[in-house]
Amino acid sequence: MWKVTIDREKCSNCGACLESCPGDVYEEVNGKITAVNQDECHGCHTCEAVCPEDACFIEEE
Numbered sequence: 001m002w003k004v005t006i007d008r009e010k011c012s013n014c015g016a017c018l019e020s021c022p023g024d025v026y027e028e029v030n031g032k033i034t035a036v037n038q039d040e041c042h043g044c045h046t047c048e049a050v051c052p053e054d055a056c057f058i059e060e061e
Contacts, residue, residue, distance in 0.1 A: 002043045003059045004035035010055035017047035017056050 023040035
């Protein structure tokens with residue numbers, strides 16, 4: 001299982017993680033990109049790679 005964290009201080013809500021995630025982990029909630037479907041994370045780290053703000057983090061639990 002994977003834990004997805006978004007650093008709110010760094011995140012600009014650009015949507016790069018939402019668009020690139022093959023597991024549909026991310027959704028826009030009240031104007032902010034949020035990791036709402038953590039169980040869908042494949043652990044591929046694509047969101048980390050595409051995030052221009054280095055605000056996404058994937059850790060194995």
